[in-house]
Amino acid sequence: MSSLSKFKKVAGFSAFAFAAMTAANSVNAATWRYAHEEYEGDVQDVFAYDFKEHIEDNSDHTVQVYRFGELGESDDIMGQTQAGILQFVNQSPGFTGSLIPEAQIFFIPYLMPTDMDTVIEFFRESEAINKMFPELYAENGLKLLQMYPEGEMVVTANEPITEPADFKNKKIRVMTNPLLAETYNAFGATATPLPWGEVYGALQTNMIQGQENPIFWIESGGLYEVSPHLTFTSHGWFTTAMMANLDFYEGLSDEDQKLIQDAADYAFEKIIVHIDGLADEALEKIKAASDEVTVTRLDDEQIEAFKARAPQVEEKFIEMTGESGEELLNQFKEDLKEVQKD
Template sequence: MNTSLKLKKLAGISVIAFATMTAVNSASAANWRYAHEEYEGDVQDVYAYKFKEFIEENSDHTLQVFRFGELGESDDIMEQAQSGILNFVNQSPGFTGSLIPEAQIFFIPYLMPTDMDTVIKFFRESEAINEDFPKLYAEKGLELLKMYPEGEMVVTVDEPVTSPAEFDNKKIRVMTNPLLSETYNAFGATPTPLPWGDVYGALQTNMIQGQENPIFWIESAGLYEVSPNLVFTGHGWFTTASMANKKFYDGLSDEDKKLIQNAADYAFEEIITHIDGLADEALAKIQKASDKVTVTRLNEEQIELFRARAPQVEKKFIEMTGKSGEALLDQFRKDLAAVTE
């Protein structure tokens, strides 16, 4: 066979091989579905799109992201994730708490630190976060990929509040989370569970007198327009979690499992950078947009009045969760001590 014929034959084989390889890759590529609880540009949305970016740049898979309201509210997207309609879901323990009672630990006031460096170190190194919680989520058919913080919780109220006594007779919206209700009972308010879609209107009509959220969400959702008094109580950070349907995840190849874990790690690092300075930026936007806004930052003496009521919330948490919750709380405290020493 002459050289020219050999080259033509090799070229033909290469084309066939390439076509075969492409067909295999195409057959193994999938379009995955991911839903979260927030609006375009909010923290969960940024995380989701960083996750998507990594998946699509490092595989033939594609990822379709659904924002708040596109597939329903938080309870709806969790049901869809558990049933396998969604492959991935991002949901805060505020809603997951009804499914996984131990997840309500994030709503024990004054358990978590408020400075960002310590919070980030805790999420990176905590045994409770990285070892205990994945087991709890797995029991409910969920593969926990990453827990991450979004921002310090801020309360908006119809008038400035500096003590539990000033919360008296005020209805404060809470997520459908029994422990969060206990927190506001302890703080002297009347907790009022409401789905997110009803909150703005309820504040506007004085059906409720306040709510809590990270400051970026207060700005993004325009809550300051109908609830203009911002109170920094220092009682905790808003935490959320990305997860996969466990049956879907367990059925993946080792390569795809590694891809997903790497994507979750990548998105975590990106979101930590994103939230640095986000609260100050959001507050500046709020103050520029409205001259009715007031900002109250509780001093240590005022905070102590609220902190003194935290033990009754801890007691309620242990009543709800039993020995597993008590063990988790002990581990939380050990982990927090390790990162604050």
């Protein structure tokens, strides 16, 4: 055989092998769909793109991210995830609470601390977060990959709030979450569940007189434009969770499962850096954009007046969730005691 013939034969074999390898890779590669509840550049969006970055840098898979409204509201994207249309979803316990009642624990006021270092340590070390919650989510067809904080909750209203009496005759928008409604009713308001897409218009037309959210969301959603009086009540942090469809996850190879968990851990480490100082930046943007905004930070005495109403919300949580909720709450408190002691 001539050298030229040998070359053609080798070249042909190499081309065939390359084509076969490429075909095999394309079969193994997948496009995974991931939806969250926020806008471009918001915390959940940053987390999603950090997750996407790790997946795509370390595999042939790709991740398609869908933001708020592109596939519907929060309930819609959860339904699509449970049906297997989406592989991943990021949803706060504020909405997941109707599916997993125990997830409402984050809405017991004054249960969580508000200093960031303690909050982050809690999410890292908590047995309730890292062992008990995954089991509860799995019972509902979801693989809990990561829970993480987004920011301290801030109340906006049509006038400053300094005491429970200021909530009288005010309709305060809450997520479709029974325990959060209980919290604002305990504070003296009339809790009014509304989907996010209706909040701005309802504030603008005085159908509701206030709402709560982390400060970055108040800024990015323009809520201060129609609800300009901001009150820092120190009653809790906004928490969210990233999940996968459980059947999808369990059908993956060990290698891909590890890839996904590593990507979720990578995104967690990136997001806790991202949220450090984010609230202050957002508040400065709000102040620069509007002369009507007022900022009230409750002092210890004022906080105590609200905190005194928290036990009735805790009792309601146990009533809603039974023995499993009480066990989770006890572990939650133990975990918090440990991180606060350290």
